[in-house]
Amino acid sequence: MPAAAAALIEADALCFSRNEERIFGPLDFRIDAGEALLVKGDNGAGKTTLLRVLAGLLPPESGQIRLQGADFARDGFVQLAAYLGHRHGHKAELTVLQNLRFSAALHGRHDEALLERLIAACGLAGYEDTPAGKLSAGQNKRLSLARLQAGERRLWLMDEPYANLDLAGIAWVNTLVQRHVETGGAALISTHGAYAAPAVPVRTLDIRRSAAHG
Amino acid sequence: MAEFRALLRRDTALMWQRRGDAAQPLLFALMVCVMFPLALGSEPTRLAQSAGAVIWVAHLLAGLLVLDNLYRSDLEDGSLEQLLLAPVPLPLVIASKVLVHWLTTALPVLLVTPLLAQMLFLPDGLLPVLMLGLTVGSLLMSLIGAVVAALTLGIRRSGMLLALMALPLYVPVLVFGAGSVWSAAQGLPWLGAIWLMCAGLALLLVLAPWAAATALRLALS
Amino acid sequence: MNKIILWFNQTGSPPRFDDFATRWAGPSFLAAMVLMAIGIYGALWAVPADYKQGDSFRILYIHVPAAWMSLSIFVIMAIQSVIALVWRIKLCELLAMASAPIGALFTAVTLISGAVWGKPTWGTWWTWDPRLTSELVLLFLYLGVIGLYAAIDDRRAAARAAGFLAIVGVVNVPIVHFAVTWWNTLHQGETIRLIGPSKMDSSMMWPLLVLLAATKLWYIGSLLVRARVLNLQQESRKQWALERYGEVK
């Protein structure tokens, strides 16, 4: 595993408030290549907010985010990371293949073989031409995860990846993350339930305790 | 610019899936143009005098009506978030969105404008002036609308607020557009107004996508 | 550059601003009221009647300062929004959003006084005079900014979005003015100069200058109170607010 000196992503004394009410922070953590960070906290504790702050979608109140040692820059983030949100992230009217091809093309990947492989790996073989709207919640999650891999990014920010998945689905997500982490990638997974974590070096960050009041 | 082509391909595919929506602004503009004679009476000379203005206002209102779903569907299914986090400059994403939005909403009304002109007895000589003005004007309104729609994205029932914010920004477009038809009707030179709108268009083609991108990041933060 | 931002952040810190606003709101209102009284006295009694128009021109003595304030407040609001957006200074967000209602009010005064002035002069309440029409569009711009600020829940995001609209609006103001002037010459041919204080000779000017100063001071006073309210609403959880305004145990 390449011993990257600086962490893929690092937060130091990161705080976020909405309407002068502290949502989380100060948070200090880092994620190196070859490991995963589990962010725990009950619903509404600010897990999604934390991911959106790390992605640069929300301005933090204070604190610093560093990507591979350098200060946070939007271009740096989009080259380094892929983001799995709560919602599907793809269009219900478009077919599985169209959605996947679009996401891959957006990240500069244009070869069809990659798409075929991802569809098969995510158990969506045969659904290539089905509109995403017709898929079940679990299948849509698989399509979102396929899109996540299409960009071939090193750092995965995953918001509740286990939601609407059955036990087999959860195990499958864990193997996916495990394979990604073992090949030099990293993942930040937010979850509210006590799901089995992927069999990789894991750190945990509990958001509830950190919400110290300013 | 493979990404831009990918964006266009995706937006046109979406447009094709929802081609039924194109009827919405078209029917609305038609209704406005039907209401007018019912209110004003069917006397040709009176209708002819206000035909250009009525068609312009119908275009403006039809555009305003459908402005809200420029980003709304992408926001709700999370794809807007993915677009914000894609390695593609956001103004480019918005430019492709506005272009496709214009194709699905303003173009159908433009195509039906000759029919509207006949219904309101617009003198034949004025039709080219009206079409030219409306083409440039509808592009201007879509670009301005993209900025305003981005600002009201986070708000639930934002229809009325969207109109309140957009109307002052649409005033110059309406004044020069409808004014060019009126000047042509009076035999005055009318091309100057159209050139002014083209100048505005050249400016907004660059500024509006950037402004809408900034507004989008502000509204979503 | 960041020394200036640091200074702004320190002096603009909520408690410090609350002190400043509390101390200076009263005096500026007082000064404004005194000047207003003098100006209105001058406008109504001290200045001789105009031989042609009779006394209706006296309405201009509040119409012109209000019109001037409605425009300059929008520009001030846009400048504060630029500072707030670029350097993220919370104080400027508060000042910008507190200015919007005051500007809308002055625009309303301009429109009402313009309409009332039009009645004796042209026999109609509303004249599509290019300046009155631009003023009406300005009112919609104000209402747009106020509406957007009220519609978004998170106060900071609302201030950023409404501030951005103010900046877009200020760019639009001269364009609307140009378009409406062109529109006016197009539809009514050459019209006489409708509202022109310039034709007043200097002896009749002093109430106008006094009222111009009065409305500026009034804006400052009202701005300080309104900004203080916004400040308290946002900071209502903070320790300094609880100590200062909480119940004395």
Add this chain to the structure above:
Amino acid sequence: MNHWNYILMAYGAFAVLMLWDYAAPRRALGQAMRAIRLKQRRGGPA
């Protein structure tokens, strides 16, 4: 002093709007302070 009724109307509207601009923020200020006192009764910044 002819047209005095119009002058009265214009200055009256001016006075009413200025008065409202003076009074409304003061009332909001009172409410903001009251809100702080109520928050404090909720056990302060728990």
